[in-house]
Structure formats: C-alpha cells, structure tokens
Amino acid sequence: MAAAAVARDRVERLCRSATDPLALYRDVVRVLGRAVPSDLWCGLLLDPATVMNTGGYHDEGLPLEVLPRLLQLEVGSDDVNQLPALARARSGVATLHRGTRNRPELSARYRDVMVPAGVGPELRAVLRDRGRPWGAVILFRETGAPDFTEAEVELVAALAPDLAAAVRRTLLVSEVAHRDAEEGPGMAVLRVDGSRIRLELASRAAQVLMDQMPDTRIDGLPVGVISLVSRLTAAGGRRQSARVRLRTGRWMSVQLDVLEPADPNGVERLSLVVEPVAPYELAEVIAEAYGLTARERQVARLVVSGSSNLEVAATLSIALTTVQDHVKNLYAKLGVGSRHELTARMFFDQYLPRQLSRLPVGGDGWYLPARPHR
Template structure:
C-alpha cells in the first residue's frame, strides 16, 4: 500500500481537480480501491440536516435488489454503524467487525445484505465538518478475504481528512453550471412497494435531474427511495434536500396520504433561499450568531428588526454584519444575497425575474 503521505497527496489532488461532489467521491473510491483494496463500493452525498442522501453512485456496490433491503434497514435505524450513530460518536471511519464487537451476525445488514452479496467485511468512511456529515463511502470486501486492518482504517481516515471541505464547496458554493429548464413544484406518487404509480409532468422532469444512481427495479433515484423508506419506517412526514446535476438544491416533502395511506406522495420543488441559507452560511465558516443574522437578512429583515429579534443593540448587529461581509468578501447586502444564493438565483437575476411573497422567484 502507498504511504499515507502519498495517498493524502493523491486525494488532495482529486479534490482540487475533479468537479462535482459525487465525481470527487467516485475518484477517491477508485484510488482507495487501488491502494487499500476492496471488492465493491458505493458513494453517497448527504444532507447534514436530515442525514438522508442528496445523491450518490451505487453501480459498484451490492445488487439493487439487496440495496433496497439495505435502505430499509438503514432508515429504520438500530443496526450497527448507521450514519447517525457514527456522527454522534464522532467516528469518521469504522468497520462492521469492530462496531459489533466481532459479532457480525448480530447485524441485520450483515445477515440480510452482505452475506447474500458474497461480502464478508464492511468499512464506512464519513466526510464530516463540525456542522455535520456531507458524504460517505461504503467499502466492502468479499467472503474469505481479510478484514480491513487498523492500518487500513488509519490510512483512509488521515488521507481523506480534507474531503468534507471539498464536498461542501461543491455542494454549496460552486456556481450553477447552467440554468435548469424546469421550474415550479412537481408531484410523484408511490405505492407501498415504492413503485411510482403516477407523477405530474414537472415531477417526472425533476426526478430525471437528481444527481443520483437510478434504482433499475423502480426507475427512481436512490435518494428518493430512501426518503420514502423513511416515511414508511417512521409513519411521519419527511423533509430533506437533494441536488440536481446542474448544482441546484431541491426540497423533497414526503408523506402518506390521509384517504389512501398505502400511497406516499413526494412533492419536489426548488429550494427557497431561506431553506439553504444555513448550509451556505456554514460553508463560509460563520458562527452560530452570524448564521442567525444571515437567516434574518435572507428573510428581508432590516437592521432594527434583526436587533429586536435577537435582543441585540443595533450597533452589535452592525458589527455582526461587518464581520459577515468580511468573511464573504462582499461590501453590501445586495452582494451578500448574490453570493449566498448565486447557484439558485443567478439564472433568474440575469433576466430580472422578480421575487414573490414566498421568498422565491415568481417563475
């Protein structure tokens, strides 16, 4: 295996030269496959708020038949080494063998997914910042091979320490490559087998734009299937965000219908500025108080209204705004708005589309 220094250098080069969060993860997975060695893998980008996938690549992992079962186990929680458990424990890299204390048979995922897939060992690597998880890799070795060693884990953890920053940059700060030709909300209706039974025209168009692998069994993005699985597991509405291939954020609202509870509706709509303000503010390294000020600024509040809402003096609010402007390298509220929401707003700003009362563009 290459030295950790050489591996780190190669990972950093990928982060500098590859465009797109999923593409970065795939390139890193291929590099690690050559150096550390494993037989299958998949990559995910994640929403740090919901811990649900925003996109990913699954063609090099287990079969989609088994992946469907894996998603059910994952969203239900309770199994070893889930994403929320790793985030809570502050673990960036973990193996199933260590997570179960050597009793892999105690893991439902191991019994029902890995063994049928011919896999004996699993390593999960998360890409996190202090605010949460932005992406992850699942690496698998076949039955009859050696488990990932402590040296493997250390090499992966140390070499990928800066990946989260690159993913966050790509997912939040990278300018949109081109304007989407789609606008407005769309609706997708699923049955209890998570098969699409109907969709509006706009809903179908948004589905095709989500930056994720398509489950060939259902012809749906894996991220959407995970959202529907979460609704089934919790019997509660689920709200999360996903990304399009052009870099635009979408918000998904999923819930069961009251009259026909065997149906799950998923509303897909462009994320409003206020919905992505927290993500973008974190990417610029703003403090908790500065994020509060940005949230209020993004809602159109005046300096006096911000002072009243946060029980601060107007002078203190001015100091916060000055520091925010410095961190984002802007000189006015207009420049701040443009920089914070460039990937969502730029195509419309260029054509002078007005903003409606909802906080989103009227068309």
C-alpha cells in the same frame, strides 16, 4: 507506508481540484484502492441537517436488489455503525467487525444485505466539515477477505476532512442552468407493493427533476427517493421530506406523503412533490455550505432583515465593534461587498440563471467569485 503516503498526496490533490462530488468519489476510491483495497463501494451525499441520504454513486456498490432492504434497515432499525451515529462519533470512521467485536452476524445489515451480496468486511466513513456531515464513503470486501486494518481505518479518517470539505465545496461549484420545466413543483404517484416501489404517474416537471437527481436508479426511481419511502414507512406513514441538490446545482425539496392507505392486497400509493427549496430553507443550506458560525448566522439574519449594525448590537447584546467584525467575516466568507449582495447570496442567487466562471489558482484548486471560505 509508501502506498499510504502516495494515496494521501493524490487524494488531497483531487480534493483541491474537484468540481463534482460523484466524480470526486470515483477518483478518490480509485486512488485509495492501492492503500485500502476494496471490492465494492459507494459514495453518498447527505443532508447536513438530517444526515438523510439524498443521492450518490452506487454503480460499483451492492447489488440493486438488496438496496431496498438496506434502506429499510438504515432508517427503521438500530444497527451497528448507522450513519447518524457515525456522524456523532469522534472519528466518523468504523468497521462492522470492530463494531460487533468480530461478531458481524449480530448486525441485521450483515445478515440480510451483506451476506446475500457476497461481502463481509465493511468500512464506513462519514465526511464531516465544520461538524456537519456532507457525505459518506462505504467500502466492502468480499466474503472471506480480512477486515480493514487499524492503519487503513486511520488513513481513511485522516483523508476524511479534506474529502468532506471538497464535497461541501462542489455543492456550490456546479454550474446553474435553469430550465422552465425545473421550476416545479413536480408531482408524482408512487405504488408501493411490499419491497417493490415503482413510479405510477408523474408530471413532466417531476420526471425532469428526478432525472436531475445525482443518484443510482432502481426501477427508474432515484435511491434517495426510495430511501425516503423507507423513512416514511419507519415513521408510521408520517410525512417525510428532504433537500436534494440536482445535477444543475438547484436545491429542491422532496416531500413524500401517503395518498392511499394500503388496500387488502397490501398495495399503498404515495404522493411525491418536488419543488424549489423555499428561500428561508435555502438560506440555511447556504449558511452551512459557507461554514457560518452560529453567531454569524444570527448577525446575517438581522442584517438581511434590514437591521443596522447598532440595532444588531442591541438585539444580540454585543458590542458594535463585534458586530462590525462579524459583518466583515460574513462578507469575506460569502464573497460579497455589501448588505444587498449578502441578501442576494443567501436568498436569491440559487434562483437566478447564472454561469459560474472558474479560474485555476495555485494550490487552492478552483477559484470562484463566491468561493466558500476554508
């Protein structure tokens, strides 16, 4: 109990002061190790709309050679404790052994990935804030080690909300420093030969943008891109896309499509396009990150399109005073004081070169002029 209490206190403090999600994962797992020991681990960043893996920290996780098969299973099979299912589950935290009733061999992930990697017990935690998944932490123990106990699962579940809120917040905290090469779009060609995926051609912009993706590399490609390839394959070659946040703080859209169908040798070529997220898409990301309710989003969309409070009330069939309350909440959550600033925050701020100043404030961690409301 003492170790768990100490771990919880330290993790909560780390969450309050975090400014980078991957550094947060490393610090948290290091502290958590005394109460919930693990031999390998990884921390993921997830697209809250699709639960797609868009990056993360894998340097202390499974061997790189098994990751392509893992990514195939994650998007192309029905296995135990997959991330989308966990994102909908009550606690969002589960172990493989409990999920299979102590018959882990029933899991293709266990047979094809974990056994070859020399690991047995697995604990997965999807990090949700305001009902949306922003990240995940996966812990492994070596073959023959005991499964994670109920107390260990409960501790991770108890810490998950704070960790999720911190991950969501750090996606907004990172300093934005645009460079001309990052304006995009960047274009590249991927060569797929069985499970081997490599970069065949790339524009300078594409290379710069991929270098900015916060992710482990396999043959020079971010794991998130390889995951997208697996998703395309599982979808029968239908175009796939995901939103990715770069180390600079920019949100980019990654789109993958079939350029040349597989030749007689089974070699296929895919086109990869990386470009800034469209303003309307970015507005949805910002709305998620700032925790806007469904009604607040409706009000915000009408306000930024030029509707007066009276027009918003008539359109949504709600009282004028209710609209005024929603607008007041929007201003508070997004840290703005006018309709002009609200529009800029939701559509244009992420495109402007800016340096976010950070001032420490008491127990609330880092203060930002546009800090997400908690």
